[in-house]
Every structure is written in structure tokens, then in C-alpha cells.
Amino acid sequence: MVEHTITDHIEGAGHANKTRSLVKTLSWRIIATTDTIIIARLITGSWTVGFGIASIEVVTKMGLYYLHERGWSSLDWGLEDVDVDVDELVKHPPRH
Numbered sequence: 538m539v540e541h542t543i544t545d546h547i548e549g550a551g552h553a554n555k556t557r558s559l560v561k562t563l564s565w566r567i568i569a570t571t572d573t574i575i576i577a578r579l580i581t582g583s584w585t586v587g588f589g590i591a592s593i594e595v596v597t598k599m600g601l602y603y604l605h606e607r608g609w610s611s612l613d614w615g616l617e618d619v620d621v622d623v624d625e626l627v628k629h630p631p632r633h
Contacts, residue, residue: 558606562599570595 553561570591577587 553606553610555607558603558610561606562603565602566595566599569598 573594574584574587574591577590578584581587
């Protein structure tokens with residue numbers, strides 16, 4: 538039996554790399570920190586308090602989210618296998 542290595546990207550397959558995890562972390566923090574500022578402002582009536590709380594939680598929660606994301610990225614649980622017809626790929630390789 539011959540082993541084949543598939544190097545082309547298959548949509549929806551594979552694990553997130555560290556750069557993707559970092560970009561997801563940053564984009565989520567923008568959304569979540571804005572939410573924190575608004576909620577704190579509504580509760581306290583103070584934008585200063587809202588920004589104060591957000592300035593602390595943005596750092597701690599960004600680190601926690603990144604670690605959480607990398608932990609999930611290291612697991613196969615919940616990922617679906619993609620059936621690949623290797624013989625068909627050899628006959629008709631994807632065009633670049």
C-alpha cells in the first residue's frame with residue numbers, strides 16, 4: 538500500500554494554527570470588551586468605571602481565551618473526518 542500526503546487545503550478540515558487563534562482572540566476581545574464597558578456604564582452610570590473595569594479584564598480574559606482556544610485546537614473531539622478520494626486526487630490534482 539502506498540501512503541499519500543495531501544498538502545492542499547481541504548475546506549473545513551484541519552486544526553487552527555496559532556496565528557488564527559491569536560486573531561480570533563483579538564477580534565473576540567474587541568467585541569467582549571465593548572460589551573463590558575457598556576454593561577458597567579449601565580450599572581454604575583460612569584464611563585470611567587466602565588473603562589476601568591474593561592482595562593483590567595481585557596488583559597486577563599484575552600490570555601484566558603487564547604489558552605482556551607489552543608487547548609481546543611489540540612483536540613480532535615468534535616471534528617468530522619473528511620473523506621478524500623486519494624486516487625482521484627492523484628489523477629486530477631487541484632489547480633493553483
